[in-house]
Amino acid sequence: MLLKKQISDSLNRCKSYRKRILEISQQVFALHLGGSYSCLEILDYIYEFHIPLRKKNKNDNIFIMSKGHSCIAQYVILENRGVIKKKELDHYCKAGGKLGCHPDYGNPGIEASTGxxxxxxxxxxxxxxxxxxxxxxxxxxxxxxxxxxxxxxxxEALMMAANLELDNLICFLDHNGSQSYGVTRDEHPKFYPISNKIKSFNWETVTVDGHKIGEIDKKFYQRKTKKPFFLICNTIKGKGISYMENKPEWHYKSPTPEQYTQGLLDIENGI
Amino acid sequence: MRDKFAEVIYKFGKKNKQIAVLVADISPAGSINNFKNEFPDRFINTGVSEQSMIGIAAGLALKGMRPFCYTIATFSLYRPFEMVRVDLCYQNLPVTIIGMGSGLVYSTLGSTHHTIEDLAVATAIPNMTVLCPCDPMEMKLATEWCATKSKGPVYMRIGKRGEKDFTSNSKDKFKIGKLRKIVNGSKIAIITYGTLISMSFEIKDKLKKKGYNTAIYSCHTIKPLDENGIAKVLKKYEKVIVMEEHVPNGGLKDKILAISFKNNIKSKVYYFTLKDKFIHFYGNHKQLLNKHGLSSNKIINSIFPKK
Known part of the structure; x- marks a missing residue:
């Protein structure tokens, strides 16, 4: 179980990550803010408690951002860990920079190209x-x-993971409920329920609040089987910023200078 | 060719623990069972799920393995195209895709199972190497190269089974990226690849009766293409015949014509490809080729029209 201090440290880190992302949003338009804010706590949990700070050997755990469009969330964490330099992130999506809007295999800390x-x-x-x-x-x-x-x-991959009995695979679903075109429940009502579908593919499946790392950690260690492990993390798109939360249009939109100021206040005060 | 693949991959699988074989519900016969039985960990049948076959192979390669993905050519390249492009080529991973039964080999199964535009598709992707061995012997050498030397993704187009060897007395050695002379000749040369090599030998024999010595070249590496080697052949012979089991767009013919133009070469290039058509015609492989206009007699008659 995580200590209170570990949880509060994580909350503070996530605050600073949210601010850094907001800062970057004032420099370039190519950002997927909503989906980055929804997965920040999950990401912080994975990195802080499961990925070694410096890659030491081939036995280290690794992380893959399958929803590559949210890699800005990954970049700010990698920056904080010293894997990516501040200068590199300052050149995000700019000519001469090496960090783009989707993860690129070969960049520091990036294990696969996704997007x-x-x-x-x-x-x-x-x-x-x-x-x-x-x-x-x-x-x-x-x-x-x-x-x-x-x-x-x-x-196909869910099926094969179960077939190959991959107990070393842990998948977190950033279930923020909205996507580029709109709210998923409205657009694709028969998409739900998710949990039964994953279970029926022979994965151990649990549901958790994706913004509470204490809960995530608890569920993580309550794993019962040797099946591949799937954590459905209920999250809020645009989490932490009043005007963004659960608004599908913030999938891909940049804040105005006024919205930026408001956003900083929201993050600081905790809405 | 598929039996030769199974034999070679088993041999390399024994030596090298990084070799893995992935199949999508289609398996080469013969020795592949030896591979499966001896190295069950390194043999994965993804079932009818080609996208995951390519994605999983990429994951294996990210951890230093050298996977081979094997299924019918259409399903190896078209169905999982984006996985081939992004997972393999964008990340530049040493994964070999074996496209079995390419061209019109699955003659009676119809156009769903014909692979007639794969070179256009595969050669268009950056980082991809494209190989088309012409007989089981070349298949063996190409597979050896993929198992030991390739640095990035390879698409290898092969036939199916029962092909004869044509290259045992070859003039040139097999070298990836080099046009290979199989038979000497003068004035006329044929450049081809893959199983169509058998038709080039028919043409050579028939032209011999007319008094011509026809050279035959196997263009087993379509990408990177041996532009200098091809330019030399275009310069050396009066007539160059390009034959391929591929639609007219984006195949070897286009590339050779471009080399001829670029080098301002005057020799006559005769080219014979499949039609730009899905044909609704069933029969054996040879009959389908004939329906597309590819037969030794048709080719000879168009080069030497009867007066």
Missing amino acids: SLGHGLALAVGICKANKIKKNNSKVFVILSDGELQEGSTW
Whole structure:
């Protein structure tokens, strides 16, 4: 179980990540703010408690951002950890910079190129299988978007992960309930329930509040089986910014200078 | 060719623990069972799910393995195209895709199972190497290269089974990226690839009776293409015949004509491809090729019209 201090430290880190992302939003338009804010706590949890600060050996756990469009959230964490330099992030999406709007394999801390949805899970299945073949105990952590579950390829990978008995695969679903076109429940009512579908593909499945790392951690260690593990994390798109929360248009939109100021206040005061 | 693949991959799988084989509910016969039985960990049947076959192979390669993905050519490249492009080529991973039964080999199964535009598709992707061995012997050498030397993704287009060897007395050695002379000749040369090599030998034999010695070249590497080698052949022979089991767009013919133009070469290039058409015609492989206009007699008659 996490200590109170660990939880409050995480909340503080996430505050500073939200501010840094907002700051970047004033320099470039190419941002997916809503979906980045929804997965920040999950991401912070994975990095802080499961990914070593410096890659030491081939047995280290790794992380794959399958919802590549939210990689700005990954970048600010990698910056805080010293994996990405401030100067590099300052050049995000700018000519001469190496960090783009989607993760690029070969960049520091980036284990796979994603951005086209429905690719990350199969890549993770392959990596987990390679770890099994090489008798290496490391785990692979993945964050999927809920929209990504509409890709058939995601279900192929879900099926194969179970077939290959990959207990070293842990998948977090950033279930923020909205996507580019609108609110998922309105656009695709038969998409729900999610949990039963994943369970029926032979994954151990739990549901958790994706903004509470204490709860995430508890569920993580209450795992009961050796099946691949799926955590449906209920989250809020645009979490932390009053005018963004649960507004699908903030999937891909940049705040005005006034909205930026308001956003900083929201983050500081905790809405 | 598929039996040769199974034999070679088993041999390399024994030596190298990084070799893995992924199949999507289609398996090469013969020795592949040896591979599966001896290295069950490194043999994955994804079932009828080609997208995951490519994605999983990419994941294996990210951890240093050298996977081979094997299924019918159409399903190896078209169905999982974006996984091939992003997971393999964008990340530049050493994964080999074996497209089995390419061209019109699955003659009676119809156009869903014909692979007639794969070179246009595969050669268009950055980082991709494209190989088309012409017989089981070339298939063996190409597979060896993929198992030991390739640095990035490879699409290898192969036939199915029962192909004869044509390259045992070849003039040139097999070298990836080099046009390979199989038979000497003068004045006339044929450049082809893949299983159509058998038709080029028919043409050579028939032209011999007319008094011509026809050279035959196997263009087993379509990408990177041996532009210098091709330019030399275009300069050396009066007539160059390009034959391919591929639609007219984006295949070898286009690339050779571009080389001829670029080098201002005057020799006559005769080219024969499949039609830009899905045909609704069933029969054996040869009959389908004939329906598309590819037969030794048709080719000879168009080069030497009867007066």
